[in-house]
Amino acid sequence: DSGVTQTPKHLIxxxxxxxxxxxxxxxxxxxxxxYQQSLDQGLQFLIQYYNGxxxxxxxILERFSAQQFPDLHSELNLSSLELGDxxxxxxxxxxDSGGNFGAQYFGPGTRLLxx
Amino acid sequence: ELKVEQNPLFLSMxxxxxxxxxxxxxxxxxxxxxxxxxxxxxxxxxxxxxSNGAVKQEGRLMASLDTKARLSTLHITxxxxxxxxxxxxxxxxxxxxxxxxxxxxxxxx
Numbered sequence: 001d002s003g004v005t006q007t008p009k010h011l012i013x014x015x016x017x018x019x020x021x022x023x024x025x026x027x028x029x030x031x032x033x034x035y036q037q038s039l040d041q042g043l044q045f046l047i048q049y050y051n052g053x054x055x056x057x058x059x060i061l062e063r064f065s066a067q068q069f070p071d072l073h074s075e076l077n078l079s080s081l082e083l084g085d086x087x088x089x090x091x092x093x094x095x096d097s098g099g100n101f102g103a104q105y106f107g108p109g110t111r112l113l114x115x
Numbered sequence: 116e117l118k119v120e121q122n123p124l125f126l127s128m129x130x131x132x133x134x135x136x137x138x139x140x141x142x143x144x145x146x147x148x149x150x151x152x153x154x155x156x157x158x159x160x161x162x163x164x165x166s167n168g169a170v171k172q173e174g175r176l177m178a179s180l181d182t183k184a185r186l187s188t189l190h191i192t193x194x195x196x197x198x199x200x201x202x203x204x205x206x207x208x209x210x211x212x213x214x215x216x217x218x219x220x221x222x223x224x
Contacts, residue, residue, distance in 0.1 A: 002157065033211065043203065045211035056210035090157065103148055103160035104212060 004107035006091050012113045018079040021110045023091030025072055031094045032074040034066055038087040049074055081114045117142050117208045121215035128222055131193050136218045138187040138204035146207035147187045149178050151200045194222045
């Protein structure tokens, strides 16, 4: 158990819908990262927040957005869902802003299925 | 754009044998990470390599980093079935981890 929690574990929804994925980082970690894992794209970095502020963006679609709240939990919002958005979404956390000095610790993931 | 290539992508090996997984990356970085993922599970951190020449060992796994060659290796010694999993290397690009496609390892009796 990495100490990173994610809810829900599974999510089934329809195309065009909007969902919210939630992540709580390890105690003491200020950075939260979101990754998408799919068979065709592999593991892709989406976005990073550090202490409430957006720090970096990766291959995140405009239909997706995220935020980090004062208690450091983070939410990833996915809207106008398409079949291709079906994937495993991981949240990771680290104590520093860039994971420079240690690993990023991954949560259990949310498996999203868009029908 | 930083590219991370792992090979092989699939590896079937017998218990007791040794093998090496390679991770090449395209631009300068002195921070490389190895993760393990079991089917349907999350990623577990195995090694953090933070400098040229770094070598770390845990049980039957040993990882090394050559930043000049832009190469990391994950060496498996005397494989056992419990090591069956997918292994990812990831290179830090300045703001995020860039992952390789993973090496699916199957250890058979």
